[in-house]
Amino acid sequence: AQSVTQLGSHVSVSEGALVLLRCNYSSSVPPYLFWYVQYPNQGLQLLLKYTSAATLVKGINGFEAEFKKSETSFHLTKPSAHMRDAAEYFCAVSVDNQGGKLIFGQGTELSVKP
């Protein structure tokens, strides 16, 4: 079975500061990993995904994530936070032998202070 743990339900940073959102996964087979963002009253939008091609994945809006198999981690980073980055972020895992359903972490709400 697969699972995802996001450390920290709420993260607050100042504008211009580094953003680091943590995600650890558990999977008995090679996983695909995703980060989604949810703005208030909206659906989820894909930020980036890991599909085994490269361990460092670049996404939209300046975000990137690094897949570390030894640490079973897929942390999301952005060098400099903007006010518009304030949202809820979800890490998710899927595998081929289960149809591609996404298993989500509990989410991390990012606040950005001016």
Next chain:
Amino acid sequence: DSGVTQTPKHLITATGQRVTLRCSPRSGDLSVYWYQQSLDQGLQFLIQYYNGEERAKGNILERFSAQQFPDLHSELNLSSLELGDSALYFCASSVAVGGINEQFFGPGTRLTVL
């Protein structure tokens, strides 16, 4: 705009009632997923259809059912509603099954059970 549409946006109903949520996938996508987002349980996978056939099931209650029609739109039926069914219900679509495929999410239907 993800290209996935969901209707209605909001639904308010009473306990014991039955409702139907509708989803139209992106043009060309054959796979449809339903997810439930609640404060208690977070984002949970309910059920997946591919080209009209059920492909995967999550922790979907027996009171809930879904189907995908020949035109590929999908409906999620919730019956004997309870207060705890109040949640945001998302539909997502992807071009095929398999964990590697990106899922595109609709804006969701917010269900309130009074």
